[in-house]
Amino acid sequence: xxxxxxxxxxxxxxxxxxxxxxxxxxxxxxxxxxxxxxxxxxxxxxxxxxxxxxxxxxxxxxxxxxxxxxxxxxxxxxxxxxxxxxxxxxxxxxxxxxxxxxxxxxxxxxxxxxxxxxxxxxxxxxxxxxxxxxxxxxxxxxxxxxxxxxxxxxxxxxxxxxxxxxxxxxxxxxxxxxxxxxxxxxxxxxxxxxxxxxxxxxxxxxxxxxxxxxxxxxxxxxxxxxxxxxxxxxxxxxxxxxxxxxxxxxxxxxxxxxxxxxxxxxxxxxxxxxxxxxxxxxxxxxxxxxxxxxxxxxxxxxxxxxxxxxxxxxxxxxxxxxxxxxxxxxxxxxxxxxxxxxxxxxxxxxxxxxxxxxxxxxxxxxxxxxxxxxxxxx
Amino acid sequence: xxxxxxxxxxxxxxxxxxxxxxxxxxxxxxxxxxxxxxxxxxxxxxxxxxxxxxxxxxxxxxxxxxxxxxxxxxxxxxxxxxxxxxxxxxxxxxxxxxxxxxxxxxxxxxxxxxxxxxxxxxxxxxxxxxxxxxxxxxxxxxxxxxxxxxxxxxxxxxxxxxxxxxxxxxxxxxxxxxxxxxxxxxxxxxxxxxxxxxxxxxxxxxxxxxxxxxxxxxxxxxxxxxxxxxxxxxxxxxxxxxxxxxxxxxxxxxxxxxxxxxxxxxxxxxxxxxxxxxxxxxxxxxxxxxxxxxxxxxxxxxxxxxxxxxxxxxxxxxxxxxxxxxxxxxxxxxxxxxxxxxxxxxxxxxxxxxxxxxxxxxxxxxxxxxxxxxxxxxxxxxxxxxxxxxxxxxxxxxxxxxxxxxxxxxxxxxxxxxxxxxxxxxxxxxxxxxxxxxxxxxxxxxxxxxxxxxxxxxxxxxxxxxxxxxxxxxxxxxxxxxxxxxxxxxxxxxxxxxxxxxxxxxxxxx
Numbered sequence: 001x002x003x004x005x006x007x008x009x010x011x012x013x014x015x016x017x018x019x020x021x022x023x024x025x026x027x028x029x030x031x032x033x034x035x036x037x038x039x040x041x042x043x044x045x046x047x048x049x050x051x052x053x054x055x056x057x058x059x060x061x062x063x064x065x066x067x068x069x070x071x072x073x074x075x076x077x078x079x080x081x082x083x084x085x086x087x088x089x090x091x092x093x094x095x096x097x098x099x100x101x102x103x104x105x106x107x108x109x110x111x112x113x114x115x116x117x118x119x120x121x122x123x124x125x126x127x128x129x130x131x132x133x134x135x136x137x138x139x140x141x142x143x144x145x146x147x148x149x150x151x152x153x154x155x156x157x158x159x160x161x162x163x164x165x166x167x168x169x170x171x172x173x174x175x176x177x178x179x180x181x182x183x184x185x186x187x188x189x190x191x192x193x194x195x196x197x198x199x200x201x202x203x204x205x206x207x208x209x210x211x212x213x214x215x216x217x218x219x220x221x222x223x224x225x226x227x228x229x230x231x232x233x234x235x236x237x238x239x240x241x242x243x244x245x246x247x248x249x250x251x252x253x254x255x256x257x258x259x260x261x262x263x264x265x266x267x268x269x270x271x272x273x274x275x276x277x278x279x280x281x282x283x284x285x286x287x288x289x290x291x292x293x294x295x296x297x298x299x300x301x302x303x304x305x306x307x308x309x310x311x312x313x314x315x316x317x318x319x320x321x322x323x324x325x326x327x328x329x330x331x332x333x334x335x336x337x338x339x340x341x342x343x344x345x346x347x348x349x350x351x352x353x354x355x356x357x358x359x360x361x362x363x364x365x366x367x368x369x370x371x372x373x374x375x376x377x378x
Numbered sequence: 379x380x381x382x383x384x385x386x387x388x389x390x391x392x393x394x395x396x397x398x399x400x401x402x403x404x405x406x407x408x409x410x411x412x413x414x415x416x417x418x419x420x421x422x423x424x425x426x427x428x429x430x431x432x433x434x435x436x437x438x439x440x441x442x443x444x445x446x447x448x449x450x451x452x453x454x455x456x457x458x459x460x461x462x463x464x465x466x467x468x469x470x471x472x473x474x475x476x477x478x479x480x481x482x483x484x485x486x487x488x489x490x491x492x493x494x495x496x497x498x499x500x501x502x503x504x505x506x507x508x509x510x511x512x513x514x515x516x517x518x519x520x521x522x523x524x525x526x527x528x529x530x531x532x533x534x535x536x537x538x539x540x541x542x543x544x545x546x547x548x549x550x551x552x553x554x555x556x557x558x559x560x561x562x563x564x565x566x567x568x569x570x571x572x573x574x575x576x577x578x579x580x581x582x583x584x585x586x587x588x589x590x591x592x593x594x595x596x597x598x599x600x601x602x603x604x605x606x607x608x609x610x611x612x613x614x615x616x617x618x619x620x621x622x623x624x625x626x627x628x629x630x631x632x633x634x635x636x637x638x639x640x641x642x643x644x645x646x647x648x649x650x651x652x653x654x655x656x657x658x659x660x661x662x663x664x665x666x667x668x669x670x671x672x673x674x675x676x677x678x679x680x681x682x683x684x685x686x687x688x689x690x691x692x693x694x695x696x697x698x699x700x701x702x703x704x705x706x707x708x709x710x711x712x713x714x715x716x717x718x719x720x721x722x723x724x725x726x727x728x729x730x731x732x733x734x735x736x737x738x739x740x741x742x743x744x745x746x747x748x749x750x751x752x753x754x755x756x757x758x759x760x761x762x763x764x765x766x767x768x769x770x771x772x773x774x775x776x777x778x779x780x781x782x783x784x785x786x787x788x789x790x791x792x793x794x795x796x797x798x799x800x801x802x803x804x805x806x807x808x809x810x811x812x813x814x815x816x817x818x819x820x821x822x823x824x825x826x827x828x829x830x831x832x833x834x835x836x837x838x839x840x841x842x843x844x845x846x847x848x849x850x851x852x853x854x855x856x857x858x859x860x861x862x863x864x865x866x867x868x869x870x871x872x873x874x875x876x877x878x879x880x881x882x883x884x885x886x887x888x
Contacts, residue, residue: 220757222750229741232730239727240741241710
């Protein structure tokens with residue numbers, strides 16, 4: 001750590017209040033959105049019009065809102081999967097891959113196994129969850145037993161999953177009859193419509209239920225308590241006799257299973273075929289939602305809704321000759337700004353007596369020390 | 379001690395004072411270092427040796443006091459300026475890049491390194507340095523391939539290459555084997571014969587006696603004395619280091635000792651670095667007594683605590699808790715058998731900083747039927763248990779649902795002490811239990827240990843604070859180099875003998 005001649009320096013805050021943390025995230029979102037609107041305005045489009053249309057197109061009426069919920073469903077399921085991992089300080093970046101494999105397994109069951117529709121759906125859900133869980137099994141074992149970074153392993157397996165999808169939807173399960181390109185045959189089992197709606201199905205309630213279940217589990221289950229303590233401090237968990245490695249593997253597989261279930265819901269609720277464009281990067285959007293929402297269940301729902309709104313706006317903005325990719329860029333900006341601001345809130349600028357290397361207080365060393373140098377008094 | 383002893387003063391420190399928050403680490407310390415001498419800085423942990431030298435090496439700034447180098451008053455604003463003035467320090471933890479070669483490590487961050495260079499040129503230059511200072515290193519070896527002793531030589535050579543006339547070594551032998559230490563001493567003698575000054579920080583009496591020309595003893599941030607090493611005996615040094623005041627035992631000795639509650643039989647274990655840390659050690663603790671383990675830290679005390687609580691694997695020997703062999707069992711079985719543990723690193727091991735005070739309070743007990751069923755926590759019971767514990771331990775807390783990281787160290791330790799006391803039906807292991815605490819918190823933690831003892835539980839108190847041990851323990855054992863070197867009843871504890879044994883000195887004459 002170096003000090004400028006004026007004697008200003010960064011000092012670590014020992015505690016960051018919840019209000020400050022929420023404020024930071026909100027500010028990040030606002031700045032990124034304003035930035036995007038400014039770009040629209042500067043390139044000769046009317047920013048207020050675009051904003052107005054976006055809101056109308058997303059929340060304006062029931063039919064538009066149903067479309068939003070359709071997009072929200074897979075994003076939110078993936079967000080729950082990521083948030084689960086966060087509880088034990090695991091970054092499952094590969095939810096996208098587990099989501100795809102869940103869709104893949106569900107398609108397989110849907111195409112090959114007959115029976116009454118309810119049974120088919122049940123089996124597809126189980127297959128999707130199993131596929132998601134198994135897809136993350138190897139990274140989980142590597143993480144728990146050999147301390148291999150799960151960010152890399154889960155992310156790379158996503159690309160493998162993507163290629164699996166290409167292979168199966170353009171070759172093995174390819175629909176050679178209907179005039180669809182690069183997609184499997186249609187899977188007939190589908191989720192029932194929400195009170196007879198042809199757009200919306202009951203699937204959108206799945207992530208809501210998951211969020212509630214997760215909230216309850218971490219508030220009052222023994223397992224949830226053990227996971228929280230392990231995530232907070234694995235050494236203390238071991239000290240207390242919690243089976244740390246088993247908890248890590250368990251949480252990661254559960255995370256994969258949730259993502260896999262998301263794939264099954266996406267298949268049976270929205271797209272009905274396995275295809276190259278099965279997922280619209282929902283896993284990664286889920287990651288953004290979880291990262292922004294932090295540990296709060298309610299925030300997960302709100303942020304999910306916001307990201308779904310952005311994506312829908314992107315689709316609506318296409319009518320004005322804008323690309324959907326713009327919304328991806330906005331999401332990226334939000335994540336970046338919030339990420340930087342998040343770290344910034346842990347510090348404050350203070351004017352102190354010049355001292356080249358001050359000892360870092362014990363408390364500051366317990367978690368990640370971004371800028372702190374670890375000098376200790378004798 | 380032979381050697382050219384110049385009289386010219388290389389370093390003159392006057393009235394150096396340094397505070398860390400409320401702790402007065404150095405109190406108006408004066409120190410003179412002459413050219414051509416090995417000057418030992420002797421003292422227990424926390425005496426201020428390293429802090430003083432960190433100030434001389436430009437890492438810390440003194441709150442007040444002056445530094446004179448070669449007769450000229452200087453103000454050192456960083457390690458770079460110190461080395462420019464010819465003062466260099468080799469720290470206990472080496473600052474080398476493990477994946478790079480010796481030659482590369484010698485050269486990086488050095489103004490004399492040629493701008494355009496080659497591996498071969500760097501190696502040649504390293505060879506030249508090695509010859510010039512008489513320190514053997516292999517320039518092409520990578521750091522991770524070297525033994526600790528060899529790495530230390532690289533550090534010394536790097537410091538010398540940058541023009542150090544005053545070389546400070548912080549506990550240089552702590553990581554060395556005896557043979558390596560002897561090699562190091564030869565290097566140091568050679569350096570001072572060329573007129574340099576070496577500061578040798580140590581707490582080992584034998585080494586100080588063997589290698590130094592003069593010695594300055596620090597205790598509690600003050601200079602106790604400074605003299606020619608030849609003029610003092612090892613015994614006198616030991617007394618200077620630990621203090622000679624008579625022991626005042628402010629409490630009744632343990633009346634009745636019960637059954638043996640914990641026993642280590644011939645236990646050996648290795649440290650995290652894979653070096654032998656415990657060497658066939660025998661320790662036993664009875665119910666109703668406090669056994670104090672004295673010793674300078676790093677002599678196997680941490681490993682002892684971990685072995686007796688089941689956290690560290692035993693290489694040989696047996697661990698018995700309440701007469702039952704629990705060798706190799708998981709830690710949960712130790713706590714199940716009634717072993718509580720206050721680890722030295724409370725925030726790193728005993729607590730989950732990000733979790734609430736309540737959730738931390740039940741960390742040891744949440745599995746019990748009172749607090750949870752197989753699946754779910756009984757939230758009301760958890761709250762009741764935690765709030766009772768907080769009250770009992772007199773933890774000052776505004777909001778028990780807030781993260782425990784927000785509590786002061788004293789309040790955290792109060793909670794840990796009382797939580798572990800509940801676990802400890804048979805044995806309570808307390809490691810540096812009052813380190814860093816204010817007087818009130820320390821007294822309460824001490825009281826918690828005494829209460830446990832009076833309830834018939836055995837207490838193993840590990841501390842490098844001799845005062846604390848003499849105040850609390852019914853029996854004192856001294857650890858040195860992974861072995862028990864001596865044992866005293868509390869009323870027969872001989873401070874001088876303990877000081878000698880802590881410094882690895884068995885015989886008075888040696």
